[in-house]
Amino acid sequence: PSFVPERWKDRQGAFYDFRAAWWYRNAAGEPQGVVARFDGPHGKQIIPYFKPHNGHAFKAGGPAAPVLFGAERLNGHKAPAFVVEGEKCAAALHSLGLAAVSAQGGANKAAGGDWAALAGVPVVYLLPDHDKPGEEYARAACKALARLTPAPELRVVRLPDLPEKGDAAD
Secondary structure, three states, X not given: OOOOOOEEEOOOOOEEEEEEEEEEEOOOOOEEEEXXXXXXXXXXXXXEEEOOOOOOOOEEEOOOOOOEEOHHHOHHHOXXXXXXXXXXXXXXXHOOOOOEEEEOOOHHHHHHOOHHHHOOOOEEEEOOOOOHHHHHHHHHHHHXXXXXXXXXXXXXXXXXXXXXXXXXXX
């Protein structure tokens, strides 16, 4: 996207190069925001760009209200869906033709995700990252999903042979 810079400079002055971007879309498929990944000498930086409430231009910063990445792919709630931590994992599952979603903001944002799009989905498989934050994300998402009406059947699947901090994209 033209509004995402090629390089991101953090508060300490280190630079990170653009690597990927994932679009957030509403149920009609219209862009609502994008999350960009930048890689650099100190790891990664994940920067969201969303339209401010009633705004027209994308600006650095989170969404005005909770959103799910991949919610537009749920296709009428007929097929099972997957809940993962992060856009990279959801996009990897999309590439396999699977319906997958992630709460915007990572491991600490599952409780505040807009999980309503999963009401009526028959089965939701949660694929936690292989680390403590991944387990906490899955636990918080399960609690939120169990409150939906109708609530989906929930299954937590721990993928075998993942490295520490590994995820569904691995």
